Amino acid sequence: MQEAFAIAAKRWPVSGTPANPGAWLVTTARNRAIDRIRRERTLAEKTPLLCVAEAVMDEFDDTVIKDERLELIFTCCHPALSLDGQVALTLRAVGGLETADIARAFLVSEETMKRRLSRAKTKIKAAGIPFAVPGPHLLPDRLDAVLAVLYLIYNEGYSGRVDLGAEAIRLGQVLAALMPDEPEAHGLLALMMIHHARRRARFSGEDLVLLDDQDRSLWDMGQISAGRTVLDRAIALGGRGAYVVQAVISWLQTRERIDWQQVAEMYQRLVELTSSPVVELNHAVAVAQAGNPTAALHAIDRLDLDGYLYFHSTRGELLRRLGRHDEALAAYRRALDLATSTPERRFLTRRLEQL
Amino acid sequence: MQYALMIYAEPGAVEALADAEREAAYAQYFALAEDARCLGNVRLQPGETATSVRVVGGRTLMTDGPFADTKEVLGGFYLVEAADLDEALELAAGLPAARLGGAVEVRPVMQR
Numbered sequence: 001m002q003e004a005f006a007i008a009a010k011r012w013p014v015s016g017t018p019a020n021p022g023a024w025l026v027t028t029a030r031n032r033a034i035d036r037i038r039r040e041r042t043l044a045e046k047t048p049l050l051c052v053a054e055a056v057m058d059e060f061d062d063t064v065i066k067d068e069r070l071e072l073i074f075t076c077c078h079p080a081l082s083l084d085g086q087v088a089l090t091l092r093a094v095g096g097l098e099t100a101d102i103a104r105a106f107l108v109s110e111e112t113m114k115r116r117l118s119r120a121k122t123k124i125k126a127a128g129i130p131f132a133v134p135g136p137h138l139l140p141d142r143l144d145a146v147l148a149v150l151y152l153i154y155n156e157g158y159s160g161r162v163d164l165g166a167e168a169i170r171l172g173q174v175l176a177a178l179m180p181d182e183p184e185a186h187g188l189l190a191l192m193m194i195h196h197a198r199r200r201a202r203f204s205g206e207d208l209v210l211l212d213d214q215d216r217s218l219w220d221m222g223q224i225s226a227g228r229t230v231l232d233r234a235i236a237l238g239g240r241g242a243y244v245v246q247a248v249i250s251w252l253q254t255r256e257r258i259d260w261q262q263v264a265e266m267y268q269r270l271v272e273l274t275s276s277p278v279v280e281l282n283h284a285v286a287v288a289q290a291g292n293p294t295a296a297l298h299a300i301d302r303l304d305l306d307g308y309l310y311f312h313s314t315r316g317e318l319l320r321r322l323g324r325h326d327e328a329l330a331a332y333r334r335a336l337d338l339a340t341s342t343p344e345r346r347f348l349t350r351r352l353e354q355l
Numbered sequence: 356m357q358y359a360l361m362i363y364a365e366p367g368a369v370e371a372l373a374d375a376e377r378e379a380a381y382a383q384y385f386a387l388a389e390d391a392r393c394l395g396n397v398r399l400q401p402g403e404t405a406t407s408v409r410v411v412g413g414r415t416l417m418t419d420g421p422f423a424d425t426k427e428v429l430g431g432f433y434l435v436e437a438a439d440l441d442e443a444l445e446l447a448a449g450l451p452a453a454r455l456g457g458a459v460e461v462r463p464v465m466q467r
Contacts, residue, residue, distance in 0.1 A: 078440075080440055080444070126463055127440050127461075127462075127463050128356040128358075128437075128439045128440045128443070128463055129440045129441075130438075130439035130440065130441050132441075134441065138441065138445075
């Protein structure tokens with residue numbers, strides 16, 4: 001028995017690129033468990049060891065990969081990996097996407113994506129990144145890292161050809177199911193669902209459509225109400241974090257009559273949580289929508305966001321509403337200078353023509 | 356697994372601290388040296404004492420100073436035994452250099 005174990009242990013260490021990274025990571029984890037057992041053997045000695053070995057081997061058997069998904073997620077989103085690597089590995093190993101599809105979504109060659117994945121996997125193995133759910137003192141930070149990766153994947157869904165938005169929601173559902181008591185996991189899922197439900201209304205052909213002008217019959221009301229249920233769960237769990245607050249904002253904006261005062265209050269809360277000038281910009285927009293464009297413009301002019309397209313387009317819009325046409329034109333022109341995507345350029349050009 | 360924790364610190368950063376903080380910082384460096392997981396540690400003389408050697412076209416060239424011309428210099432390193440990267444990173448995060456404007460580079464050691 002001991003001999004068989006030793007032989008198996010010799011064979012297991014993997015070389016080359018494995019076909020299935022999920023299984024590969026479990027294999028690596030198993031190898032590490034064996035290393036640990038070996039170390040413990042020198043310490044503790046003899047018979048009890050074999051029982052431990054068998055138990056650990058069963059635990060990491062390929063057929064129970066499903067039950068190891070949470071460990072897999074935390075390994076893929078380990079902050080010691082490059083962010084690119086975390087995203088790619090999460091999509092490949094947890095999401096099961098093909099390398100070619102991930103490459104297409106991120107507009108890189110398949111070769112580049114292969115290298116990115118292989119670099120991440122090499123580091124996991126060589127640097128001893130654990131295949132484990134972090135302990136309580138590490139968990140908050142590491143869960144934040146996981147949520148950030150999923151949200152990044154979701155936001156990439158806007159530009160790529162592969163529907164990463166739906167994929168991110170699927171991953172978010174897996175995470176929320178595996179961590180049912182984590183409010184921010186539910187908050188992020190709710191945010192992505194409610195946002196995603198409006199995707200068909202956000203574009204008309206190539207043109208960007210603003211919230212006010214969106215055709216609500218194109219919204220997926222079923223998904224919005226499902227997102228609301230997830231949001232209720234997050235709030236019931238005491239969730240008041242950044243994702244929960246954003247989900248609340250997103251939900252408020254699906255109402256027939258939007259309570260902009262409440263939206264502004266939520267953005268204020270988000271400003272306190274994130275200290276982000278972009279969030280302050282959004283707060284100002286809500287203040288303007290609630291009926292106070294002068295206060296909004298005043299707040300915006302304090303922000304240091306000169307290189308940010310939406311800073312200038314928002315200023316342009318507020319100046320237009322306040323009847324300051326020349327300044328509005330200048331702000332929209334500046335925004336157009338900064339626009340890179342076709343829908344953005346077309347939208348700003350139309351705005352300029354209207355002025 | 357074994358890891359090297361390489362300490363890159365701004366020279367004088369610890370010395371510039373107030374007495375109590377400086378003592379606390381030294382105590383943290385000593386504590387890791389005394390930790391059962393520490394297999395060895397080396398503290399280096401300041402960067403000004405370094406000589407970098409290169410052999411170019413058969414000639415040995417020497418330059419005064421450390422290899423990399425950066426503000427932070429390698430001040431020493433620990434060799435530690437840790438269960439995984441997370442444990443090694445925690446040990447690294449506990450070293451004063453990590454919070455005093457420097458960094459601790461954590462590298463797995465090649466196993467023979």
